[in-house]
Amino acid sequence: MATAFSDRTTRASNVPASRNSFLSAGHTPTLIAAFLYFDLAFMVWVLLGPLAPEIAKTLHLTAAQKGLMVATPTLAGAALRVVNGLLVDRIGPKRSGAISQLIVIGGLLTAWLLGVNSFGGTLALGVILGFAGASFAIALPLASRWYPAEHQGKAMGLAGMGNSGTVLASLFAPMLAKLFGWNAVLGLACIPLTIVLVVYLILAKDAPSQPAPKTLVAYLEPLRSADAWWLMGFYAVTFGGFVGLAASLPIYFTDRFGLTTITAGYCTAACVFAGSLVRPFGGALADRIGGVKALSVVFVVAAIALAGVSAASSVASALGLFVLAMLALGTGNGAVFQLVPQRFQAEIGVMTGLVGMAGGVGGFYLASSLGFAKQFTGSFASGFLIFAGLAVVALLGITLVKGKWRTSWSTGARI
Numbered sequence: 001m002a003t004a005f006s007d008r009t010t011r012a013s014n015v016p017a018s019r020n021s022f023l024s025a026g027h028t029p030t031l032i033a034a035f036l037y038f039d040l041a042f043m044v045w046v047l048l049g050p051l052a053p054e055i056a057k058t059l060h061l062t063a064a065q066k067g068l069m070v071a072t073p074t075l076a077g078a079a080l081r082v083v084n085g086l087l088v089d090r091i092g093p094k095r096s097g098a099i100s101q102l103i104v105i106g107g108l109l110t111a112w113l114l115g116v117n118s119f120g121g122t123l124a125l126g127v128i129l130g131f132a133g134a135s136f137a138i139a140l141p142l143a144s145r146w147y148p149a150e151h152q153g154k155a156m157g158l159a160g161m162g163n164s165g166t167v168l169a170s171l172f173a174p175m176l177a178k179l180f181g182w183n184a185v186l187g188l189a190c191i192p193l194t195i196v197l198v199v200y201l202i203l204a205k206d207a208p209s210q211p212a213p214k215t216l217v218a219y220l221e222p223l224r225s226a227d228a229w230w231l232m233g234f235y236a237v238t239f240g241g242f243v244g245l246a247a248s249l250p251i252y253f254t255d256r257f258g259l260t261t262i263t264a265g266y267c268t269a270a271c272v273f274a275g276s277l278v279r280p281f282g283g284a285l286a287d288r289i290g291g292v293k294a295l296s297v298v299f300v301v302a303a304i305a306l307a308g309v310s311a312a313s314s315v316a317s318a319l320g321l322f323v324l325a326m327l328a329l330g331t332g333n334g335a336v337f338q339l340v341p342q343r344f345q346a347e348i349g350v351m352t353g354l355v356g357m358a359g360g361v362g363g364f365y366l367a368s369s370l371g372f373a374k375q376f377t378g379s380f381a382s383g384f385l386i387f388a389g390l391a392v393v394a395l396l397g398i399t400l401v402k403g404k405w406r407t408s409w410s411t412g413a414r415i
Helices: 004-016 028-045 046-058 063-091 093-114 120-133 137-146 149-180 182-188 190-203 226-255 260-275 279-289 292-309 315-377 379-406
Strands: none
Touching: 004 093, 004 260, 004 292, 028 063, 028 093, 028 120, 028 137, 028 149, 028 190, 028 226, 046 063, 046 120, 046 149, 046 182, 046 226, 046 260, 063 093, 063 120, 063 226, 063 279, 093 137, 093 190, 137 149, 137 315, 137 379, 149 226, 149 260, 149 279, 149 315, 182 190, 182 315, 226 260, 226 315, 226 379, 260 279, 260 315, 279 292, 279 315, 292 315, 292 379
């Protein structure tokens, strides 16, 4: 713990500005680059969700297949986040991000040129899009390493607000698919991705506190701590709920209420925008009152909202409850990553990957379970109820560990 605290002190002394002001405490161009990279990467990560109704019609997919199709990028992104977490600590976040973005652009171009003509093809594309989802393990350390402990929640929240890219997918993918066909959307997505890659390469700069490379065993050392598993579990609920809903809501609104793909996209965008907008607020709130208190409220609200969705009988009631759930989950995303650097600053790269992986696994579970629930029960209700139950379990978990964390984490920031 003393070493981690020393690392934070060293890093803060390398930042060419006062610790008293957030704007002068780090490197603003890098924070902007991290946000833009994350934003566009998340846009394409969930791209199959808004396109799912049209893809399903073309390829004659079942409800379970639709669920698996939109969940596959989430699972692939979860696994690749660990890889990216390791890569960030070895070659730095800037180069790691450039490599990942080139893979995504190349994969989308190939899918556009060759076409996606089968369910297996959608799964293969989903794996490639997983590299975009894995951007999480790059963008957050890229920004975080520039900021001292008291500004971690705000820095991670602002960089993490790049998950608002899911709003862009929900708003524009259905309209572009109607105009040009859904396969053309895959090629069109490469245009903003390429522009942002160039901006990223110009603005981003690795922090001077880049850790020395470690062995693989040393990288996974945090998993020996129960704290790591608790943080992973909490993020599986907050981020898992957010990204699982972002990928699944277009299907839900079209299947449950018969909305057009464009209208379903608007509804999804409203929900996702709410969750994305409050992520920095979640980090700032956790800086102010502590991540434990913030998460306790988050889990209560999320459980109530998701349980309510299972019984929603109209578009208006479902939309209102989804917005409430997303507000809670988005706040929780920021709160979790206020806590992670307090406990694992020296291992922030790999912990971002591990915690992000857990979030992706949670999202895969929610998206796929909703598809199976619909196919085998004729309703999405059981999928929402089970995830609401997981939020209750998370609440019990954080109540159990909060006392130990507050007495054993001597970081100087609120916990």
